Amino acid sequence: MRFWGTRGSLAKPGADTQRYGGNTSCVEIRSASGTLVVIDCGTGAHDLGQSLKESTSAKQGHLLISHTHWDHIQGIPFFDPFFQPDNEWDIYAPHSLSQSLRDTLAGQMRYTYFPVTLEALGAKIHYHDLVEGTFEVGDITVRARFLNHTALTLGYRLEVDGCVVVYSCDHEPFAGAHAADPEALNGQNQRHAEFLRDADLVIHDAQYTAAEYPEKIGWGHSTGEYAVAVCVAAGVRQLALTHHDPLRSDNAVDAIVANLQNELATTGQKLQVFGAAEGKTIQLARSEAAEAAPKSEWFSAVEPVIPAISEHSVLLGATDDATRKMVTDAAEVEGLKLISRATNESAQQALESGTPSVVLLDASSPLDELLEICRAVRERASETSPQAPIVVITDEESIAAELDACATDKIRRPFSPEYIRTRLRAWILRSSCRWIRARRPDDEEVRLAALNSLKILDTEPEERFDRIVRLAADVLQVPIALVSLIDRDRQWFKSCIGLDSRETPRDMAFCAHAILEKKVMVVPDTFMDPRFADNPLVTGDLRIRFYAGCPIRHADGHMMGTLCLIDTRPRQFNVRQINQLKEFARLVEQQLGSQ
Structure with missing residues (x-):
């Protein structure tokens, strides 16, 4: 990846901004296979466009726009690939409630302001309005999440080649999170940290210092201290401070970075922090943590889910x-x-x-x-x-x-x-659409007949099942473990550890989704999964934050339910833990087969 623009709010070329650069936000990212992603199109996009013009292979790309403030889109009229007829680009940005992405971008290229209109661009361009969720660009998985800014803004988490890069710009701490103490993060700030979880590199807004921030509350930007705090809490490996204030000289940025590095060294933290600088290139290697993390099925960020x-x-x-x-x-x-x-x-x-x-x-x-x-x-x-x-x-x-x-x-x-x-x-x-009920399996009636043939529904608890569930909860260190059977309108628990209830409505059942997957379904954080974020099992007293469920099958192959594990905190399962869950599920299947 390479930084082409790191300045915030206003382009500021000059003698005292030569090292970190005066151009506004623009980052280039390429996967090993060559997929090209550009994040934000500030004035730094001009030089990137000239570089791509000289390349014979870069004819297709993807532009992710965090939001449509000028310092993030003013490079669009000067981005050379958009004028080339043999180029094809997809442009993504937050969904507006009032107008389309195309209309928003066309505004700054109206005849009153600019001699070339959006219609005059020669390249083939596709526009995509986004909400929170996930989508694919080539071999890169992108997860989008709303940030806290004065305009509707998305942060982007990119996962590819066993690496994770998060772009979080522009973002202001949520109420009450001005300190640099990772332990003080709560509420929405903790959710923000989870979005950054285990990233190899986070590119984070750091326009202000903690001393400056009290006069800037509500302006939509972070401090370097806050960026460090959330990255430490999230287990991030490298942090690039970006969106440098236009009044900040190179020497002043150096001083801020040095102070943060000294604080990290004093407290023994492993996080590496540096100032993002124009022209700086970074090669990221495959991460074992990213490789082991399960890929959850997030709702599409590009589906038209918003009602009128x-x-x-x-x-x-x-x-x-x-x-x-x-x-x-x-x-x-x-x-x-x-x-x-x-x-x-x-x-x-x-x-x-x-x-x-x-x-x-x-x-x-x-x-x-x-x-x-x-x-x-x-x-x-x-x-x-x-x-x-x-x-x-x-x-x-x-x-x-x-x-x-x-x-x-x-x-x-x-x-x-x-x-x-x-x-x-x-x-x-x-x-909108953050609680999605599972569809019925195609073999629903046959599946229900197979389940009823076991004559197990509404029977008393049995030690042979409880023993397996207790062991699974102990080995995998979760407070709640269940054998859940999916009936026509409910999920019923043959065995239940850590939960008083014996059943819930099927519409609430995570396991109703899991039997459709036909493999282990892992939800690392329910708050960030639009299928479950507003489910009463998440928002209510139970407060489910993590779920892992392995389908259990009838002898004829039909899905009966799951052996599932639940926690009240977000977490990840590695490959070894997923395989252990599968083994416990097979033991449950053996007991069902002996009915």
Whole structure:
């Protein structure tokens, strides 16, 4: 990979930016097979385009745009491959609620601003609007996740050739995470760290220092200290600090990097940190950790999963006039239906008419009123209507623990109209289609007949099954292990360790997905998997964060259910652990065969 632009906000060529560079964001990544990916198209894309022009092989590529702020797209009109008729490019960017990616990019090339329109580009270009999820570009798997910025922004995790690279730019710490202590990360900041988990290289926004940040809250950018903290927490190997402030000289960047390196050395951390510099090239070798990590089946980031915007609504409870006006204006601009109530009691009553897409609560209200609304929101959740995100507006970094436990996210005042618009978009896009019920197998009726022939459903627990489940939980170190059998409308547990319930509705069953895979299904983090993120088994008291299930088969080959392992924290299974789970599942099959 190579850096072509590392400056943030504004291109800043000059004598004191020669080493780290003055061009804005642009990174080139190539797989061993030659797949070309460009991330962001700031002014650094001009030199990259000239380099590709001289290449006889680079006729096809993929451009991933994190967001459409100018410093990330101003290189598009000057990117030579887009003007070449024999070139073909796919351009990906966050899905907008108001206009298509193509229309957004065409805006800066209107006749008023630029002599060449988007229609005049000679290359064959395909446009893709993205939400959170995964997609493939050649032999590279890309996972997209929303970041915390003043515009709708995606971070990208690229997995290829046994290596993992994460691009996280532009991103601001979520509320309450200004310190450089990895142990202090929680909530959304911990989810961000999980997105970076075990990466060989993370390219992270580090526009400010911790000392500068209090004056920059809400501007949408990170500190170097925060970038180090999340990377240490995530077990990252190398960290490239990027999006350098336009006022930051080369010597000033050197000083920031040196201070962070000294802190890491003092605390004995293995993370390697450096400043991203124009022209710097990095070769990444195959990583054993990446090679062993199971490939989970993520929902497609490019599928048209978002309903019409008119179907989305925002419920706003009691708040001050200034906040109410800002939310009202943001909802109007975005075309959202706003259900605004002067009191929290009337807001709770509004829930009886339907489930909103987002619920906004003000932490300055009496705690008991807010908790009543949260309870009502949870009760509205059903198998067909996942729980709406609950977002708490607050003046402080911390809120009451009971409210924090209910909150999906927090937004701290003061914030700009643009910021609340962006957060509304992200909450709605993230919450759409994040609980997907498994389809029925093609052999469903025959499968059910085979299951019923065993005459095992609703029988008493048996030590022969419990012994296997206890051993699996102990060897693989999980708090919950089950033998789950998938009946017509439920999953029923023949053996259950660490869980009081004996069954759940089939619509909630992870195992209903696993029997379709016909191999071990591993979900490293349910919060980041759109099939399960809003499943009540994830959002409710059980709080499932990790799942691994191995299908168990009838003697005739039909899928009966799974031996599954569950944890309340995100984790990975390596190849050895997956094989151990398979062996335990075979023991369960032997016992079923002796029925």
